[in-house]
Amino acid sequence: MQLIAEDLIIERGGRIVIDGLSFAVSEGEALVLSGANGAGKTTLLRTVAGYIRPSSGSVHLDGGDSELTISEQAHVVGHANAVKSSLTVFENAAFWSEYLSGSVADAESIERALRHFGLDDLAEFPAAYLSAGQRRRLGLARLLLAVRPVWLLDEPTVSLDIASSDRLVAAVNDHTRAGGLAIIATHLPLALERVRTLTIISRRMAA
């Protein structure tokens, strides 16, 4: 499987943010998007996910399920954690497993995902009372609740302490080792395996 972006031109608010970008990410690889604030990393990720239509160019998944869109084959983790405050941590995870795969995962799988992100002791805790980092960890736990070949992660380490950041890195490395691919926008150096970096140059700064 390969995710291929060709000749992308992307505008925001009438201004070209990405101008003629092509790249490919193969299964087993992670691509880190780096670049200054406002350079266009979120814009590019949202375009890959299909949430923003490029002015020209295309993104497609070679070897994926042609019946499904990229976002239907991807975990898209943005700035919001999509945590429901009225539910417990466990109930949030159960909700996400059903939303992502059509049926609630078994309790053991949910517990494993929570354990990976150090949330097992908080399973029955109301999500409303989670700290910012705990909420982010719960948002990330959904990566492990359903198998999706493409992970699109926008600043996934925001609010995470070093140990939690390491747990995320381990999850991404497990994912690429298993043949998945990932595109990750981040300002932090992450100890990812099989990683390449794509630096997005700010057109405003370059002008």
Ligand SMILES: Nc1ncnc2c1ncn2[C@@H]1O[C@H](COP(=O)(O)OP(=O)(O)OP(=O)(O)O)[C@@H](O)[C@H]1O
């Ligand atoms: N909805 C919008 N309307 C107009 N301009 C926008 C919109 N969203 C983003 N932009 C602009 O597009 C440019 C790229 O923004 P983007 O969020 O993709 O940058 P980024 O590289 O992810 O930045 P950061 O590192 O700060 O998260 C910025 O100049 C931003 O102001």
